[in-house]
Amino acid sequence: MLMKTAAILAAVTTPVAALAQEAYxxxxxxxxxxxxxxxxxxxxxxxxxxxxxxxxxxxxxIASRQGGSGAVSMEYLDRQPADGHTILVWTTGHAVTQxxxxxxxxxxxxxxxRGTNDPQVLMAKCGVHEDTQAFIDAQKQxxxxxxxxxxxxxxxxxxxMFAKAAGLAxxxxxxxxxGGDLLTNLVGGNVDVGVLNYGEAVAQxxxxxxxxxxxxxxxxxxxxxxxxxxxDLGIDADFATVRGFAVxxxxxxxxxxxxxxxxxxxxxxxxxxxxxxxxxxxxSSVADAEVWGAxxxxxxxxMREALVELGYIGG
Numbered sequence: 001m002l003m004k005t006a007a008i009l010a011a012v013t014t015p016v017a018a019l020a021q022e023a024y025x026x027x028x029x030x031x032x033x034x035x036x037x038x039x040x041x042x043x044x045x046x047x048x049x050x051x052x053x054x055x056x057x058x059x060x061x062i063a064s065r066q067g068g069s070g071a072v073s074m075e076y077l078d079r080q081p082a083d084g085h086t087i088l089v090w091t092t093g094h095a096v097t098q099x100x101x102x103x104x105x106x107x108x109x110x111x112x113x114r115g116t117n118d119p120q121v122l123m124a125k126c127g128v129h130e131d132t133q134a135f136i137d138a139q140k141q142x143x144x145x146x147x148x149x150x151x152x153x154x155x156x157x158x159x160x161m162f163a164k165a166a167g168l169a170x171x172x173x174x175x176x177x178x179g180g181d182l183l184t185n186l187v188g189g190n191v192d193v194g195v196l197n198y199g200e201a202v203a204q205x206x207x208x209x210x211x212x213x214x215x216x217x218x219x220x221x222x223x224x225x226x227x228x229x230x231x232d233l234g235i236d237a238d239f240a241t242v243r244g245f246a247v248x249x250x251x252x253x254x255x256x257x258x259x260x261x262x263x264x265x266x267x268x269x270x271x272x273x274x275x276x277x278x279x280x281x282x283x284s285s286v287a288d289a290e291v292w293g294a295x296x297x298x299x300x301x302x303m304r305e306a307l308v309e310l311g312y313i314g315g
Contacts, residue, residue, distance in 0.1 A: 030063040034073040047275040052266030070094035082250035092154040099304035111293035113263040114244035119217035120158045123194045126211040139168040144192035146171040147182040157306040158239035198280035223280040
């Protein structure tokens with residue numbers, strides 16, 4: 001009888017986190033995106049699934065919840081249990097939404113890992129500027145037209161903050177339907193500068209039509225080693241299209257750690273690294289929870305600062 005009682009006591013006093021770890025994953029994991037099929041976020045999510053599902057030995061599926069610049073996907077996550085079976089693909093769009101809602105950081109979320117870190121690149125038609133310094137000098141007195149594909153989002157915010165930090169004339173923002181339309185107009189001379197990710201313009205760069213002028217980040221791109229970064233230039237304007245993963249606040253710590261370990265293992269696989277290379281990126285895009293969490297919080301804070309200055313939201 002004493003042995004039976006001891007066994008019962010041992011069972012009921014087993015840490016909840018340990019039980020959660022033992023049971024996880026218990027079924028299919030949903031990976032929630034806010035974009036349609038074929039876009040950069042969807043592609044990143046699918047490549048992560050292909051690399052990480054075998055590590056977790058379970059099925060992982062895309063759950064597309066579009067709308068509200070990420071608001072719908074976050075609302076969907078909030079309605080699900082905090083058990084690790086729903087993973088959010090968090091992007092710069094979510095940072096904008098959270099900033100607009102008054103958040104000072106990526107509230108309500110636990111960071112898991114970063115999947116891509118794709119810096120904004122300021123590009124110009126080749127032959128217009130002798131070099132990066134000439135490109136910057138040309139904007140000290142006169143405004144240039146900047147083509148973007150998003151308004152009140154990463155593209156025009158990064159253009160505005162770059163000009164402010166560099167002490168340049170504020171750009172004339174011209175929105176386009178998509179990257180292809182923007183590139184056509186940049187090559188055609190209808191806009192002076194394109195705010196793009198390197199992978200969006202790789203064909204035009206290789207053809208010698210478009211030249212990257214400034215990488216808005218701390219480290220030079222492996223695919224554009226001769227293009228200075230804002231850090232090189234002493235300009236405080238670090239902006240990137242980021243895509244990473246988070247779970248709902250309250251998810252057991254043991255489950256969180258299991259997902260983190262699986263993602264870091266899976267996203268270091270040759271297949272995932274090959275995907276990054278195809279996007280003009282390298283393995284430095286993959287980052288652990290500490291780096292990713294700090295970047296998430298910083299993205300929201302910087303977005304809020306910029307949106308206030310641009311007049312999109314109140315102070």
